[in-house]
Amino acid sequence: MISRQKRTTILDVAREAKTSTATVSRVLSNADYPVSAELRRTVRKVVEKLNYRPNIFGQVLKGGVNRVIGIIVPAVTNPFYAQLSSDVERHCVERGYAPIICSSHNSGALEQDHLEMLLRHQVAGILLSTINTRDSFFRKLGAMPVPRVLFDQPPAGYRGHNIRFDFQGGGFMAVEHLIRRGHRRILFASQRFDRASRKLYHKGYADALRRAGLETPESLTITEAEEAATPHGGGDFIHGRILVEKLLRLKQLPDAVVASNDIVAIGMINALRERGVQVPRDVSIIGFDDIDFAAVMTPALTTVRQSTARTAEMAMNLLFENIDKPDMRPVRLDLEPELVERDSVAEAGGAIS
Amino acid sequence: MISRQKRTTILDVAREAKTSTATVSRVLSNADYPVSAELRRTVRKVVEKLNYRPNIFGQVLKGGVNRVIGIIVPAVTNPFYAQLSSDVERHCVERGYAPIICSSHNSGALEQDHLEMLLRHQVAGILLSTINTRDSFFRKLGAMPVPRVLFDQPPAGYRGHNIRFDFQGGGFMAVEHLIRRGHRRILFASQRFDRASRKLYHKGYADALRRAGLETPESLTITEAEEAATPHGGGDFIHGRILVEKLLRLKQLPDAVVASNDIVAIGMINALRERGVQVPRDVSIIGFDDIDFAAVMTPALTTVRQSTARTAEMAMNLLFENIDKPDMRPVRLDLEPELVERDSVAEAGGAIS
DNA sequence: CTGTTAGCGCATTCAA
DNA sequence: TTGAATGCGCTAACAG
Numbered sequence: 001m002i003s004r005q006k007r008t009t010i011l012d013v014a015r016e017a018k019t020s021t022a023t024v025s026r027v028l029s030n031a032d033y034p035v036s037a038e039l040r041r042t043v044r045k046v047v048e049k050l051n052y053r054p055n056i057f058g059q060v061l062k063g064g065v066n067r068v069i070g071i072i073v074p075a076v077t078n079p080f081y082a083q084l085s086s087d088v089e090r091h092c093v094e095r096g097y098a099p100i101i102c103s104s105h106n107s108g109a110l111e112q113d114h115l116e117m118l119l120r121h122q123v124a125g126i127l128l129s130t131i132n133t134r135d136s137f138f139r140k141l142g143a144m145p146v147p148r149v150l151f152d153q154p155p156a157g158y159r160g161h162n163i164r165f166d167f168q169g170g171g172f173m174a175v176e177h178l179i180r181r182g183h184r185r186i187l188f189a190s191q192r193f194d195r196a197s198r199k200l201y202h203k204g205y206a207d208a209l210r211r212a213g214l215e216t217p218e219s220l221t222i223t224e225a226e227e228a229a230t231p232h233g234g235g236d237f238i239h240g241r242i243l244v245e246k247l248l249r250l251k252q253l254p255d256a257v258v259a260s261n262d263i264v265a266i267g268m269i270n271a272l273r274e275r276g277v278q279v280p281r282d283v284s285i286i287g288f289d290d291i292d293f294a295a296v297m298t299p300a301l302t303t304v305r306q307s308t309a310r311t312a313e314m315a316m317n318l319l320f321e322n323i324d325k326p327d328m329r330p331v332r333l334d335l336e337p338e339l340v341e342r343d344s345v346a347e348a349g350g351a352i353s
Numbered sequence: 354m355i356s357r358q359k360r361t362t363i364l365d366v367a368r369e370a371k372t373s374t375a376t377v378s379r380v381l382s383n384a385d386y387p388v389s390a391e392l393r394r395t396v397r398k399v400v401e402k403l404n405y406r407p408n409i410f411g412q413v414l415k416g417g418v419n420r421v422i423g424i425i426v427p428a429v430t431n432p433f434y435a436q437l438s439s440d441v442e443r444h445c446v447e448r449g450y451a452p453i454i455c456s457s458h459n460s461g462a463l464e465q466d467h468l469e470m471l472l473r474h475q476v477a478g479i480l481l482s483t484i485n486t487r488d489s490f491f492r493k494l495g496a497m498p499v500p501r502v503l504f505d506q507p508p509a510g511y512r513g514h515n516i517r518f519d520f521q522g523g524g525f526m527a528v529e530h531l532i533r534r535g536h537r538r539i540l541f542a543s544q545r546f547d548r549a550s551r552k553l554y555h556k557g558y559a560d561a562l563r564r565a566g567l568e569t570p571e572s573l574t575i576t577e578a579e580e581a582a583t584p585h586g587g588g589d590f591i592h593g594r595i596l597v598e599k600l601l602r603l604k605q606l607p608d609a610v611v612a613s614n615d616i617v618a619i620g621m622i623n624a625l626r627e628r629g630v631q632v633p634r635d636v637s638i639i640g641f642d643d644i645d646f647a648a649v650m651t652p653a654l655t656t657v658r659q660s661t662a663r664t665a666e667m668a669m670n671l672l673f674e675n676i677d678k679p680d681m682r683p684v685r686l687d688l689e690p691e692l693v694e695r696d697s698v699a700e701a702g703g704a705i706s
Numbered sequence: 707c708t709g710t711t712a713g714c715g716c717a718t719t720c721a722a
Numbered sequence: 723t724t725g726a727a728t729g730c731g732c733t734a735a736c737a738g
Contacts, residue, residue: 007498009715020725025717034723051496056473057414058715061730066410068470076454077435077645086430089456093463098470101429101454103442110446117421117451120409121474122360143404145360237649270651292430296590298623362731373709378733387707411731414714 008050010058017046028054060122067097069319070118070126072111073152076103077235078263079291080308081129084152087312088127095320097124108132112140119144125319129153131195147322151315152306153197161322163315163333167197170304170337171204174258174286177302177339179212182348183255183284188219189243189268190260191236192227198260201288205258217254220246240267248275255348256284262291262303269299269344280346290340300342310335361403363411370399381407413475420450422672423471423479425464426505429456430588431616432644433661434482437505440665441480448673450477461485465493472497478672482506484548500675504668505659506550514675516668516686520550523657523690524557527611527639530655530692532565535701536608536637541572542596542621543613544589545580551613554641558611570607573599593620601628608701609637615644615656622652622697633699643693653695663688 014021019039026033027043035043046052060066069092073081085101092099100118104111108131118126126144129152130137138158141148147161154162178186186209193199206216220243230238243264247257259265265287269279279285279299287294290305314333322328367374372392379386380396388396399405413419422445426434438454445452453471457464461484471479479497482505483490491511494501500514507515531539539562546552559569573596583591596617600610612618618640622632632638632652640647640656647654667686675681 007715010717011715021716022718022725022727023723026724029717036723039724053469053472055414055475055715057410057475058730059717061408061410061414061714061732062716062718063730068474075439076429077432077439079430079432079435082430082432082435086428086456086458089458093466098467099455101456102452103439103454105439105442113446114451116406119406121421122408122410140404145404235645237646241649266646267649270649273651292588293590293619296594296620296623298626360731363733364731374732375709375711375734376707379708382733389707392708408731411714412733414716414730415732415734416714 007055008052010052010054013043013046013050013052016050017043019043065124066122068100068121068123069097069316070100070102070114070121070123072102072104072114072118072126072128072130074104074106074111074129074131075235076101079293080261080289080306083292084308084312087308088316091312091316104131106131108137112137115141115144119146125149125323127151127315127319130155133196147319147326149315149319149322151311153195155196160330161318161332162330163311163318163335165197165306165311165335166337167200168204168207170288170306171201171206171258172208173204173337173339174288174304175205175208175212177341178256178258178284178286178345179208179214181256181284181345183345184214184348185217185252185254186214186256186258187217187247187254188258188260189221189240189247189264190219191222191239191264192224193221201260220257236261236263237267237270240264240269241271244268244271244275247272248277253277253283256286256345259285259287262287262289262294262301265301265303265344266293266297269297269301280344284345284348286345290338294340295342299344302342302345303340305338305340307335307338360408361405363405363407366396366399366403366405369403370396372396418477419475421453421474421476422450422669423453423455423467423474423476425455425457425467425471425479425481425483427457427459427464427482427484428588429454432646433614433642433659436645437661437665440661441669444665444669457484459484461490465490468494468497472499478502478676480504480668480672483508486549500672500679502668502672502675504664506548508549513683514671514685515683516664516671516688518550518659518664518688519690520553521557521560523641523659524554524559524611525561526557526690526692527641527657528558528561528565530694531609531611531637531639531698532561532567534609534637534698536698537567537701538570538605538607539567539609539611540570540600540607541611541613542574542593542600542617543572544575544592544617545577546574554613573610589614589616590620590623593617593622594624597621597624597628600625601630606630606636609639609698612638612640615640615642615647615654618654618656618697619646619650622650622654633697637698637701639698643691647693648695652697655695655698656693658691658693660688660691 010021013024089099102114126148149161151163209216287301287303290303294301363374366377442452455467479501502514504516640654643656643658
């Protein structure tokens with residue numbers, strides 16, 4: 001059985017200071033309330049001496065609000081989400097809120113557990129990148145009595161507040177850039193298409209190819225079995241390596257590869273280098289996300305940026321607005337991709353412009 | 354002012370189910386308690402219908418315990434801490450606890466804020482990698498009535514539970530390995546020595562050199578000014594680049610470099626490559642931590658592992674033991690470094706063995 | 707098997 | 723300027 005040391009309560013303080021709990025409460029949290037300077041001083045001294053800290057469970061129960069924001073991401077081990085959590089944390093602290101970061105380990109069930117936990121903790125708001133896709137989940141989510149903003153992966157029909165990144169435009173932009181640089185045979189390399197974002201990114205990719213009159217080669221993907229066999233730690237890096245194995249089995253190397261994210265791209269670049277294939281000399285690669293490492297690696301990664309700073313800013317502004325105005329109607333904000341040109345995409349032989 | 358939607362309470366459920374709050378409570382949280390099958394069913398149905406969720410503030414206030422564990426790390430954007438948080442999270446979930454991950458952004462003040470927040474939330478236990486060093490902080494920490502385990506950076510004299518990684522042994526091990534591979538002029542490259550871990554790692558490094566009768570060259574470090582000027586995102590990668598600039602200004606390239614962590618090592622390898630200096634051909638580099646990426650990059654990074662899996666396991670076992678036995682006396686657990694030989698350290702010309 | 711009720715710690719009326 | 727009393731939502735002791 002779990003036990004715990006007895007904590008000092010407001011009553012202990014009141015007794016020691018020879019006053020009432022009401023006065024102690026006033027000294028501590030109602031700066032304006034008139035309390036004689038002397039009593040105020042004694043109370044503070046006793047608080048210090050007893051190392052008293054108000055029990056938030058009493059406070060919140062009494063009707064206060066828990067100044068805590070919950071953030072749920074698929075995996076903090078993914079640098080994109082780590083950076084985003086970090087950005088969000090800063091916004092929270094600025095406004096006097098405490099953030100609770102939850103990582104769902106790419107598990108829909110764990111994500112739901114986190115959601116329940118946050119709700120039971122009466123958090124003031126929730127920021128969520130969900131990997132759940134079932135309607136039943138969104139029905140439950142919709143019934144949760146708490147301000148919330150979805151970002152990164154809001155499903156197509158989602159009706160609440162959400163930050164919607166233009167994945168399709170991103171895929172289009174990536175291919176456009178590659179074509180502009182003279183590439184023709186452009187491959188898509190990705191984990192399973194189990195998230196809307198990946199489907200959309202691929203759609204943008206295919207659209208751009210079609211528009212340029214180019215054929216859409218079959219994508220390189222990770223099978224469910226391969227995914228299950230991936231050691232937990234390695235994550236997408238390993239997927240990049242697996243994709244390279246498949247790539248090298250092709251009759252002919254493509255001109256360029258559109259990778260589903262930076263980690264996959266980096267994994268591919270490394271695996272290719274080991275096999276003697278140089279990026280971008282032998283093949284160009286474009287990533288997605290623009291994680292910190294992309295800028296400092298060699299070759300510096302050309303990528304499509306999904307700005308964590310902007311996402312965090314938009315999402316938190318929206319969330320705090322909703323916390324202030326619980327009845328505001330759902331807002332959808334759009335976030336545009338940005339092309340970040342660096343060194344992993346080279347000019348191809350037959351460049352057009 | 355902050356407002357919130359009225360949440361459904363146990364009373365709402367009881368009324369709707371035409372029963373008492375006690376029965377509802379029993380159905381929900383006391384599986385053994387005898388309640389007629391029919392009533393049980395009705396209650397469950399109403400709970401579902403009203404989307405009721407017990408308010409944890411009521412539960413805890415009543416005397417229950419908050420099955421939540423707080424984890425504070427210096428920065429989730431550092432892959433080592435991200436991985437560790439992730440490992441810890443798994444242990445928590447296995448035991449029916451919910452983890453709250455807090456990132457202190459390398460700020461001692463923010464770390465204290467997080468600590469206060471966790472305490473006010475009556476968490477069952479806290480896992481802490483502190484960057485605070487002042488005595489006053491540890492006095493406050495000591496007075497906190499909550500089971501806690503320090504890991505990664507417990508200060509020398511700390512008396513509570515702690516997991517102590519042998520940084521000094523790690524530094525020694527790194528140099529030993531380099532010497533074994535025939536390297537003689539071995540440089541230490543690091544951020545500021547503002548943490549005990551870095552001082553200790555350097556001490557082990559210097560000890561090993563002295564023992565081998567080799568001189569200890571002046572270390573390459575980041576100045577406080579350079580650190581302040583580092584853009585927030587880049588982190589230690591940038592530090593690696595700065596260290597390379599300093600390295601290349603030396604009259605002579607060393608045989609090998611001992612980097613303070615993997616990120617710095619990776620940053621250095623990349624910056625060196627851009628300047629035409631190949632690792633390990635021209636200079637060997639050994640990292641520290643063994644983050645996921647170390648295994649899959651090119652060259653695969655030789656490094657000294659501080660196992661996140663082991664750290665998490667030891668720390669959580671200790672923490673849960675302390676939660677079960679609040680009066681147990683402080684335990685100190687030691688964690689040994691492991692050398693992970695990969696490809697960033699080469700055999701030097703005049704190898705001994 | 708089911709219901710009534712006390713009380714956890716706190717902020718806030720209301721009364722003095 | 724201060725204090726006594728109430729009730730937030732919940733569980734458990736007690737009563738039936």
